[in-house]
Amino acid sequence: MSDLVIETSGLRKEFRSRRGVRIAVHDLDLAVPAGGVHGFLGPNGSGKTTTIRMLLGLAHATAGTMRLFGEPVPRRLPAVIDRIGAVVENPKFAPHFTGRQNLTLLARTIGASADRVEEAVATVGLTGRDGDRYKSYSLGMKQRLAIAATLLKRPALLILDEPTNGLDPAGIREIRDTIRQLGESGVTVLLSSHILAEVQQVCTSATIIGNGRLLASGRVEDLLGTSTAYRVGVPDPAAARAVLDGAGFTLRDGSDLLVETDRPAAVTEALGNAGVWLCELTPVRPDLETVFLELTAGDQLGGAA
Numbered sequence: 213m214s215d216l217v218i219e220t221s222g223l224r225k226e227f228r229s230r231r232g233v234r235i236a237v238h239d240l241d242l243a244v245p246a247g248g249v250h251g252f253l254g255p256n257g258s259g260k261t262t263t264i265r266m267l268l269g270l271a272h273a274t275a276g277t278m279r280l281f282g283e284p285v286p287r288r289l290p291a292v293i294d295r296i297g298a299v300v301e302n303p304k305f306a307p308h309f310t311g312r313q314n315l316t317l318l319a320r321t322i323g324a325s326a327d328r329v330e331e332a333v334a335t336v337g338l339t340g341r342d343g344d345r346y347k348s349y350s351l352g353m354k355q356r357l358a359i360a361a362t363l364l365k366r367p368a369l370l371i372l373d374e375p376t377n378g379l380d381p382a383g384i385r386e387i388r389d390t391i392r393q394l395g396e397s398g399v400t401v402l403l404s405s406h407i408l409a410e411v412q413q414v415c416t417s418a419t420i421i422g423n424g425r426l427l428a429s430g431r432v433e434d435l436l437g438t439s440t441a442y443r444v445g446v447p448d449p450a451a452a453r454a455v456l457d458g459a460g461f462t463l464r465d466g467s468d469l470l471v472e473t474d475r476p477a478a479v480t481e482a483l484g485n486a487g488v489w490l491c492e493l494t495p496v497r498p499d500l501e502t503v504f505l506e507l508t509a510g511d512q513l514g515g516a517a
């Protein structure tokens with residue numbers, strides 16, 4: 213029995229129109245392990261929403277197979293849907309009702325108890341603002357209420373499609389903190405986004421797609437790789453540059469003095485021997501954005517043909 217919460221194999225989606233066939237999702241093998249936050253990353257138009265819509269039975273797959281909690285979907289979706297919460301499109305809430313009233317109504321509809329409303333409000337950090345009318349909420353609060361609504365049935369899998377779209381930095385941070393806490397509480401979160409910096413801070417694993425194709429997948433640590441460059445801080449960078457160059461080190465172009473090496477002690481030694489004293493030697497790891505841009509370089513907007 214697989215411990216993958218989401219699994220697709222050869223998943224494909226073609227859109228046909230008079231202009232021809234557009235392949236939005238291209239034989240995609242997706243593997244999302246249980247627990248933690250899994251980033252589903254790709255540029256605009258790379259097929260993230262289409263994939264999510266297929267997983268949730270909102271769009272038909274042209275080919276391939278999908279499993280949620282080990283069950284083949286869409287055929288067995290009714291058996292697992294109660295374990296899944298999703299924010300895919302803008303949810304509809306009554307603008308004149310408070311956040312709490314909206315959640316209470318929803319809880320009654322799905323047969324969830326009043327404690328769940330309390331719990332969901334607290335989890336998304338809306339306690340204290342849940343008595344305010346929905347129409348007075350900031351975009352970030354609206355998005356958090358949408359997440360709270362999905363938590364009423366205590367899902368084991370939460371699928372969030374671009375939850376920070378249109379939010380300002382404060383709103384992004386609010387959602388990020390909420391998502392991180394959910395991941396830490398044991399919920400598996402699939403977080404689709406094209407905003408890398410923010411995703412890097414919450415994801416434990418990630419899948420990167422471009423033009424509907426899988427480009428890379430794995431633990432964020434592994435996707436980033438290990439650092440092979442160090443930032444050198446010295447009072448006289450020109451002198452240090454000359455010393456390191458003379459000692460045969462590879463230096464990167466740029467305003468910072470960056471040296472590529474797997475022997476940082478040798479940098480210290482070379483500079484010390486020349487009487488140039490370090491005040492900083494910091495490993496520089498590639499960030500997810502760099503990895504992402506390298507992987508998706510050349511991808512055009514829109515699906516592959």
Ligand SMILES: Nc1ncnc2c1ncn2[C@@H]1O[C@H](COP(=O)(O)OP(=O)(O)OP(=O)(O)O)[C@@H](O)[C@H]1O
Pocket residue numbers: 227234235236254255256257258259260261262263374406513514515
């Ligand atoms: N109903 C549709 N008919 C035709 N083409 C579609 C349809 N839905 C999506 N597409 C195309 O499929 C491709 C993938 O779109 P999708 O919305 O899945 O990408 P995305 O990665 O979610 O992008 P974004 O980050 O902009 O939301 C795009 O080229 C899009 O234009």
